[in-house]
Amino acid sequence: MxxxxxxxxxxxxxxxxxxxxxxxxxxxxxxxxxxxxxxxxxxxxxxxxxxxxxxxTKEALVHAVYEGFVIEVEESVDRALQEDDEPLAALRAFLRHSMTTQAGNKAFFEAVASRFVAPVELTDRVMAAIARVMAPAEAAGALREGVEAGDISTATKMLGAAIRPMDGLLLPEAAWDRYLDVVICGLSADQAPLPGVAADPCAMVREVSAKSV
Amino acid sequence: MxxxxxxxxxxxxxxxxxxxxxxxxxxxxxxxxxxxxxxxxxxxxxxxxxxxxxxxTKEALVHAVYEGFVIEVEESVDRALQEDDEPLAALRAFLRHSMTTQAGNKAFFEAVASRFVAPVELTDRVMAAIARVMAPAEAAGALREGVEAGDISTATKMLGAAIRPMDGLLLPEAAWDRYLDVVICGLSADQAPLPGVAADPCAMVREVSAKSV
DNA sequence: GAAAAGACGGACCGATCGGTCCGGTTGTGC
DNA sequence: GCACAACCGGACCGATCGGTCCGTCTTTTC
Known part of the structure; x- marks a missing residue:
């Protein structure tokens, strides 16, 4: 910065x-x-x-640190895209990595949990990275109908919430895969299509950020 | 109180x-x-x-209010158990109701998200209520192998996280079912069994609460 | 209806946090 | 090596929060 x-x-x-x-x-x-x-x-x-x-201001520092997180996410996507044994592998690796990072970095967790309003430019970069990491699964038709980038972003939030059952407590790593499995499974194809998208969270995030400038 | x-x-x-x-x-x-x-x-x-x-102290008030939330949860389970068209109906209704409550009540959301350490007695009551609401699905074999009460509690946390994409922003109700679908689907039978349970979150919660007394 | 037990609330306290000021110090260009 | 701009940090400020004190007022009881 x-x-x-x-x-x-x-x-x-x-x-x-x-x-x-x-x-x-x-x-x-x-x-x-x-x-x-x-x-x-x-x-x-x-x-x-x-x-x-x-x-x-302190907020400026938080944004600077947050930019580091965004870079971590982008690198995580690059790494996840290496493993392409099966269509969902990259997406799964990405989500798993997100859990690890949220577990080891309380600020990262809070950033994912949206404890503050991030600059639009940075949320856009995150969304672009997510789009990259879900592309293989999408191309292979391995994703449930209606799943889109915003849903993967939400999935990271959900998984972050899952591994912190209460304030200050962190679930041991051995228990994480349970929840990752549930989510991956819910996102996979061969299920009834997801209900129609009534709203685009990313667009709303963009709107709110713009308003707060 | x-x-x-x-x-x-x-x-x-x-x-x-x-x-x-x-x-x-x-x-x-x-x-x-x-x-x-x-x-x-x-x-x-x-x-x-x-x-x-x-x-x-203020904490005492928070606990008093929290007890009201526990009662709401118990009532929600009673209501959900009425609908038994299909095995998963009660569980689904319960999770859906939890989303509604978390959406309309920021404190309830924060309580689910474990922004504070709740008294053991109350978390026990919540767990008991959850056990009741998942019983029909369990009896019918509609639940994925390995799913237990703690996982349903975690599911409410995850869904709460899902409908609040950023601080102060709430997803419109029309978009909620997407995530409820993903979670219910991940919890349903006819999937590979969940990885073994390495730790019981409820027991850990109990331990931490005891330590903080 | 009076006295005593109990309740009332505004003023106050101490800790904490983000943010500013100012007198002294240090790196830098000539 | 000197002068000046840039930089430094501790002391300070104002706002906020949980929690306490104390002089006054209300309810109860006989």
Missing amino acids: NVSNAYPLRADAQRNLERILVAAREAFAEGGLDVGVEEIARRAGVGKATFFRRFP | NVSNAYPLRADAQRNLERILVAAREAFAEGGLDVGVEEIARRAGVGKATFFRRFP
Whole structure:
């Protein structure tokens, strides 16, 4: 985000900026998006004022970290597309990876759970990545009629909810596949078609984001 | 909870207590569990101190309201059990009703999403109700092998997550059945059995609750 | 109808959070 | 090596939240 800005930062400032980003990723991963700015600055070995000199608001930092998540998603799709033994393999690998990431990174989980309004540009990138990862299954006719990108996005939310039965508690990995199985199975072909799509969640997200600018 | 206490409250105190409970239910339904105590007291036409005279802490109020939710769940199961056209009907009706309630009541949604640690006694009641509502389907062999009460509880969480694509946004009702279909379908028989249960979420919930007492 | 038990609410407290200010420090270009 | 701009961080601010205090008012009881 600000890492390579218009005119170059002084060396120490650049170093501190990077430290802040690293510290924020760590702190958010452990404690979720509610971790305070002071704690992040402390971890970065920096004063609170220094933080606010680089990021106008805490929200800006959250967006910067969120962009990292989007990149992770895109890379996850690239990796998932490698395995093409069977039509649904890539989609399954993607969803499974999403569970792992949400489990190990509380902020990622909260981001998926939409604890904040993400910039449109970034949600668009996520949707594009999802479209890529579901393409093989779609082409092979392995997907239930009516399943679309927004549904896969929703599936990641549902799976995230599944592996966190209560606040602060995380289901052991061995139990995750139960839910992944249920969802994959519900998304597979050879079922009655899904009811018609009455609304496009992505469009609504776009609308809300635009309104909040 | 405190409504009918050990020794009788004075008439005005009893009236105010009821007003507080009603106001809390409304306020929580609209704004979620983060609504402040002051706002609730204001809605009840009462001072903040009066609130804290009846409830030792805000958490106590949340638990009282949560007990109301548990009763709603139990009633919902009673109603769902009426419709027995086909084996899965009751379960489906129950999950559908849970979606409606979560949609119309932000606090209920957050309670399902486990935004707080509920008392063991109440989570036990929820689990018992779920066991009742899934019994017909189970008896008819309509459930996939390995599906148990904890999975239905998780299903309500997943469906709650599905209908709220982002903070403050609610999917229109017409789109809900898509996800209900996916989940019901994944829970139905005639699929490969679910992977073995490595952990019992309910037991873990019980453990965590005990620790926090 | 008066006294005492109980309830009332607004003012107050301490902790926390996002965000700002300012006097001292440090990297950088000449 | 010097001067200046850029940078630094701790102290500070205002808002908010859960929770308490205390002087006043209401209900109950005899």
